[in-house]
Amino acid sequence: MQERVLDCLGEPCPVPLVKAQRALEDLEAGDILIVQIDHSCAMKSLPEWARDAGHNVEIEEIDNGEWEVVIEKS
Amino acid sequence: MIDGESRMWKKLSDALGRNEYYLLWLKDAWPYLTGALLLSILQIATMAVAGNPWGISGAITNWGAWTIEALGGSVEHWYYFSSESARAVLDRGILQDPVSIRNFGIIAGALFSVLIASSFKLKKIRTGKQVTAAVLGGLLMGYGMRVALGCNIGAFYSGISVLSLAGWVYGVFLLLGAIVGGKLLVRFFM
Amino acid sequence: MAGIKRHSHPRPRRHRSQIPLGILFGLLVLWIGIRFLRSSPTLAFFWFTGIAFGFVLQKARFCFTASMRDAFLTGRTRLTKAVLVAFAITSVGFWALMFGAHQSGRPIPGMAFVAPLGLHTVAGAFLFGLGMVIAGGCASGTLMRVGEGFTMQIIALLFFIIGSLLGAAHFRWWDVTIIQPAPRVHLPQLFGWFGSIAIQLVIIALLWIAADKYGKARQHAATGRTAQK
Numbered sequence A: 001m002q003e004r005v006l007d008c009l010g011e012p013c014p015v016p017l018v019k020a021q022r023a024l025e026d027l028e029a030g031d032i033l034i035v036q037i038d039h040s041c042a043m044k045s046l047p048e049w050a051r052d053a054g055h056n057v058e059i060e061e062i063d064n065g066e067w068e069v070v071i072e073k074s
Numbered sequence B: 001m002i003d004g005e006s007r008m009w010k011k012l013s014d015a016l017g018r019n020e021y022y023l024l025w026l027k028d029a030w031p032y033l034t035g036a037l038l039l040s041i042l043q044i045a046t047m048a049v050a051g052n053p054w055g056i057s058g059a060i061t062n063w064g065a066w067t068i069e070a071l072g073g074s075v076e077h078w079y080y081f082s083s084e085s086a087r088a089v090l091d092r093g094i095l096q097d098p099v100s101i102r103n104f105g106i107i108a109g110a111l112f113s114v115l116i117a118s119s120f121k122l123k124k125i126r127t128g129k130q131v132t133a134a135v136l137g138g139l140l141m142g143y144g145m146r147v148a149l150g151c152n153i154g155a156f157y158s159g160i161s162v163l164s165l166a167g168w169v170y171g172v173f174l175l176l177g178a179i180v181g182g183k184l185l186v187r188f189f190m
Numbered sequence C: 001m002a003g004i005k006r007h008s009h010p011r012p013r014r015h016r017s018q019i020p021l022g023i024l025f026g027l028l029v030l031w032i033g034i035r036f037l038r039s040s041p042t043l044a045f046f047w048f049t050g051i052a053f054g055f056v057l058q059k060a061r062f063c064f065t066a067s068m069r070d071a072f073l074t075g076r077t078r079l080t081k082a083v084l085v086a087f088a089i090t091s092v093g094f095w096a097l098m099f100g101a102h103q104s105g106r107p108i109p110g111m112a113f114v115a116p117l118g119l120h121t122v123a124g125a126f127l128f129g130l131g132m133v134i135a136g137g138c139a140s141g142t143l144m145r146v147g148e149g150f151t152m153q154i155i156a157l158l159f160f161i162i163g164s165l166l167g168a169a170h171f172r173w174w175d176v177t178i179i180q181p182a183p184r185v186h187l188p189q190l191f192g193w194f195g196s197i198a199i200q201l202v203i204i205a206l207l208w209i210a211a212d213k214y215g216k217a218r219q220h221a222a223t224g225r226t227a228q229k
Helices: A015-026 A042-052 B002-018 B020-027 B032-050 B057-070 B084-092 B098-116 B128-147 B152-161 B165-188 C019-039 C041-059 C064-074 C078-103 C119-135 C139-148 C151-169 C171-179 C187-228
Strands: A003-008 A032-037 A056-063 A066-072
Touching: A003 A015, A015 A032, A015 A042, A015 A066, A015 C064, A032 A042, A042 A056, A042 A066, A042 C064, A042 C078, B002 B020, B002 C019, B032 B152, B032 C041, B032 C078, B057 B084, B057 B098, B057 B128, B057 B152, B057 C151, B098 C019, B098 C041, B098 C139, B128 B165, B128 C119, B128 C139, B128 C151, B128 C171, B152 B165, B152 C064, B152 C078, B152 C119, B152 C139, B165 C064, B165 C119, C019 C041, C041 C139, C064 C078, C064 C119, C064 C139, C064 C187, C078 C187, C119 C151, C119 C171, C139 C151, C151 C171
Parallel strands: A003 A032
Antiparallel strands: A032 A066, A056 A066
């Protein structure tokens, strides 16, 4: 069971999503990817894409305008 | 007194922050389709009142002209600004230009949206690449917009919606540009 | 939701309410609008619709750049489909206003946005598409993100203005050689009022289906690839 943290703070769209897609390809089912973002469009597009792809997703606002998207690969 | 006031503010904003309709309307992101519907209504209202649909880009170029004039220069001899109507807009000034006012409104509306959602954060530049991307992307976009007579909104969204063939052709080449841009972005700016 | 079990602790939450600030800013926006209303109702209309455009764009994270870029880059087509829906609804509304004006003999609104179609459309749209993806937002997206506090988009807006001035500086050549000879093609001239809106809606529907199928195919490809591993 692996857990990876991806720091995408300050990264504009679509960089967080592209990076998360690449990171997920390297992970196994059950592994967890935590993506840190502060791009307000990515806080919608990233969880939405990950849910569409069938993964478990949670999102938490850590600070004003900063989110952690927790993706459990399925 | 001031202490009591700030406590009242805090109570009020805490209560609002937990309200389910606050969360639904002002905190959480809306579905894209809600956005599509509301933007359409605003577009149609704009067309009905102003006689023209939503456009952004003309004012952007005028902001440049006003800046040049504010710095002591002149755009009098520029072909682009030589028409009587262009001159009239420039002479009235930025605060009398409806399209500029609407553009300021877009900035203010977005700021209001993030503040009321408690999600405002000043996002600093993180890498030099981002500066290069902003400079290069901004220049390409500005030049392309002027030559194509509009941006994504005026030439594409509004262009297609007024049943103009140019709007559709704009869309095809916009998509091609975006595909090439995406490849460059991943290759050089990520 | 059941909750994902993570090993690392989430970073400590430091979230503070900005609602009071938001309310104060909202009152300021309203006050400016009322000032405009006294001097010019037209300016007040543009101010309030601008606020609404910006608010809706931000709330729905409606990004025209992403709608063009993400399909090929990430396989995500939800936004592409939403933009097509907006085009369909707006087209019907505009069509009604234009056709109504035509029927009653009034000047048809929006005809200034039926632009000449020529090589400048092709070249300019391509450059615009390239630039908006690299800059991280088109015109509306850049304005919205300036409001959201993105330093990168403040720089982008600055060079957006400079780029458009460069375009304006070359405008004589473009206008005389390409734009002036180019025809303005309004679809109702070609297909009639009813034919044009029908064709337009059918094309939008077909594009919506294509975007949907493409998005699903990309999703299958992605999950298939991981399943093989």
